[in-house]
Amino acid sequence: MSKPHTKIALIEAASRLFRMRGYEGISLNDILKEVNIPKGSLYHYFPNGKEELAVEAIHHTKDIVLAWIEESFEQIGDPVQAVQDHIRQLATLLRDETEPVGFPIGTIAAEKHSTNEPIRSACQAAFEEWRELYSTKFFEAGYSEKLAKDYGVFILATIEGGILLSLTTKSEESLLIIADQIPFILSKREN
């Protein structure tokens, strides 16, 4: 029946490569070489070429990160501590060899937000899902709806920026400092 193993392999490779070097930094040949597949197959599964593959890769990356955030919240009840733990994990996983985190959606979002609407939209959807997960967890823990939403945005922004700083400085320090600050910052006030 369905053995689109090739398609899945392409999406996974694209997800990983785009995460590390962005959209313009990775060529279709880079991806094909990684999966050892001819160009005909790529255009068979993705008739719209690089853009279509990128959109699916972004969805895939979004799902990976979403499940990974979920995991932190499931293992640690308190959402503040869960976020803190999650950032610390991120710091150590940034340069992981098997499944490097890279800048999950950030590089592509930064590159293409103004020039490729389908990609921008896919990145926006990813950010919104992540933010919504944070917000939901804070709301469930008793934070007001407004505060839960705002904290979601704040956490997401801080993490994205922290990743960028850590990658650029080649050091975990920025993310670890941010993790340390988290409990002082996410207080359960009302406004």
Add this chain to the structure above:
Amino acid sequence: MSKPHTKIALIEAASRLFRMRGYEGISLNDILKEVNIPKGSLYHYFPNGKEELAVEAIHHTKDIVLAWIEESFEQIGDPVQAVQDHIRQLATLLRDETEPVGFPIGTIAAEKHSTNEPIRSACQAAFEEWRELYSTKFFEAGYSEKLAKDYGVFILATIEGGILLSLTTKSEESLLIIADQIPFILSKREN
């Protein structure tokens, strides 16, 4: 004597274009067309080509942003309010037509941190100078040295992430939410 007006124009155009579309998203011809200058002039002033121009453009962008942050701190004494004001200004200037802020250093940093050391290093220097300015202002306002440093990192990360979110969602909302949160977050504690 010295009339490298051409060189300055190249740096300014490169700074603006790289800010908007990143390193790989802008070709040398894009820059030359913008300044209306032949390729020979570019390679006369920048023998090492695109990379060298990019490094100088990053320095230029760094200086612009640095002066602009300074301005906020000079106009508003309280550093917390200065940061808040500065983020709100940023929100409105993001898509400015004459001097668009774009993602000042972020896109290039995200793209090239792992593949081009001179560019990565220039981006790191920019981030560090901005962070140091924030930290200095907080320290001068009576925050402990450690807290001032950590707040500098935190503010910088949050702003970078906030820009990315606002650009991707094509909305000022993320940055404005972050600005609203700032006064609750930057308390003058000791640790």
Add this chain to the structure above:
DNA sequence: AATTGATTAGACCGATCAGTCTAATATAAT
């Protein structure tokens, strides 16, 4: 005026890009 170096000018180069095309081959359905 002559000389010299700085700058402008843009044609040109090889490499690489995303994407196209045709044919071969594998797989499934009848």
Add this chain to the structure above:
DNA sequence: ATTATATTAGACTGATCGGTCTAATCAATT
């Protein structure tokens, strides 16, 4: 077995990339 469809295969294309090169021209000095 035959047909039809899905998939593989990779040579090829036109465009564009960063970068090179040589010649023309401008500006300053003598």
